[in-house]
Amino acid sequence: MKFKLNGGLNSSSLHGSIRVPGDKSISHRSIMLASLAEGTSHVSGFLEGEDSLNTVRAFRAMGVNIDGPADGKVTIQGVGMAGLNAPAQSLDLGNSGTSMRLLAGLLAGQKFDVELRGDASLSGRPMKRVTDPLSAMGARIETAEGGTPPLKIAGNQTLKAISYQMPVASAQVKSCCLLAGLYARGKTCVTEPAVTRDHTERMLKAFGCDVEVSGATACVTGPAKLVATDIDVPADISSAAFFMVGASIAEKADVELLHVGINPTRTGVIEILKLMGADIALTNQREVGGEPVADIRVKNTRLKGIHVPEDLVPLAIDEFPILFIAAACAEGQTVVTGAEELRVKESDRIQVMADGLQALGVDARATDDGMVIQGGEIGEGTVSSHGDHRIAMSFAMAALRASGDIHIEDCKNVNTSFPGFAELAASCGLPIQIIDY
Ligand code: S3P
Numbered sequence: 262m263k264f265k266l267n268g269g270l271n272s273s274s275l276h277g278s279i280r281v282p283g284d285k286s287i288s289h290r291s292i293m294l295a296s297l298a299e300g301t302s303h304v305s306g307f308l309e310g311e312d313s314l315n316t317v318r319a320f321r322a323m324g325v326n327i328d329g330p331a332d333g334k335v336t337i338q339g340v341g342m343a344g345l346n347a348p349a350q351s352l353d354l355g356n357s358g359t360s361m362r363l364l365a366g367l368l369a370g371q372k373f374d375v376e377l378r379g380d381a382s383l384s385g386r387p388m389k390r391v392t393d394p395l396s397a398m399g400a401r402i403e404t405a406e407g408g409t410p411p412l413k414i415a416g417n418q419t420l421k422a423i424s425y426q427m428p429v430a431s432a433q434v435k436s437c438c439l440l441a442g443l444y445a446r447g448k449t450c451v452t453e454p455a456v457t458r459d460h461t462e463r464m465l466k467a468f469g470c471d472v473e474v475s476g477a478t479a480c481v482t483g484p485a486k487l488v489a490t491d492i493d494v495p496a497d498i499s500s501a502a503f504f505m506v507g508a509s510i511a512e513k514a515d516v517e518l519l520h521v522g523i524n525p526t527r528t529g530v531i532e533i534l535k536l537m538g539a540d541i542a543l544t545n546q547r548e549v550g551g552e553p554v555a556d557i558r559v560k561n562t563r564l565k566g567i568h569v570p571e572d573l574v575p576l577a578i579d580e581f582p583i584l585f586i587a588a589a590c591a592e593g594q595t596v597v598t599g600a601e602e603l604r605v606k607e608s609d610r611i612q613v614m615a616d617g618l619q620a621l622g623v624d625a626r627a628t629d630d631g632m633v634i635q636g637g638e639i640g641e642g643t644v645s646s647h648g649d650h651r652i653a654m655s656f657a658m659a660a661l662r663a664s665g666d667i668h669i670e671d672c673k674n675v676n677t678s679f680p681g682f683a684e685l686a687a688s689c690g691l692p693i694q695i696i697d698y
Contacts, residue, residue: 288313290363295489307329311356348375366437385409420446423450447482455574498528505583507658510590514561529576530583531543534584537587565591578602589636
């Protein structure tokens, strides 16, 4: 699947009041915790994207009765902490790093052997960051050479509680350790080097599990028990970010994004855009099932280049592809540092974005841990998303300021996090066409 964007119209803008699909991180966790809980949980606003559907398929393969998703609604009959069954085959998690890293923790304490695998992109991503702490807990996990998937997890291991100082700021590693900790006897603690998303801690509490959080450390005490609850998944701020930047850069644009999750561990994109001068207003702030949400209105404005504060990097880690587009449209230079984690996402997001921006005539220089971008004109051309959903959607929004057409190759994986992106964006005025091949 390709996207073709008509640039050079000068008239293209973005308008509308929309709700983007459900939060990917929260959707994954809702299936995992509800499956292990005692009783029936109902989830609404669930992301019906390939990544979270892979989590649903994995738990079905382990014997959990899951109804839906239909219209964002899912009903999960929890089997209890010890109720999962050995799957008949290895679990294919597709493109989803979150599924693999969180499941590694959760499955390390089961009675059965299981193998986790993924697509070509996931098969190249680092897993030692989860197998190291899990081995320290007593888990037995084999990886491919180089510490990549598949993961072969041996069952019937007794896990012991540990205190783990994480070397990288990663919510997936933190969550993996906490989920394994539910099965270990005693108190498992994880300390992070910088603040990362805390959906696991919040949702564990919603399922009745006592999570102690103190500063940068989160602890759970095992063996734990979870009790079914209902979860309302807010719209994903990472998906809303494409429209925040689109509305900021498109002449006369004015977009309202409804029911967006604004968990403070996720709002780096709003803070960075505000530092660049964006016109963003949050209204109707409320709390839904332990997660703060708001409606977000964004209007076109002139952005200026900044040096992005490094402490905001983990709070906007998935939003850098679209922030690089904002930087390309800003006045002056934008510098991103301390973002080397971008090199091990669904693609090497530093290299792939720099290559794509250069193909469109933008002065962008990749560095080891970020990028230096000189704002100016965006030209026309062809870019490859390298199968990375967020790269594809970012370059699509760039068309709002491009002098000619933009062709984006390898866009199928947009469905991992944002099914219906092209249709929704087109309904707001983005001149996008899907080309199937
Ligand atoms: C996620 C954590 C982040 C993020 C990913 C989702 C999660 O990954 O990039 O899209 O749901 O915990 P890292 O933990 O590798 O930073």
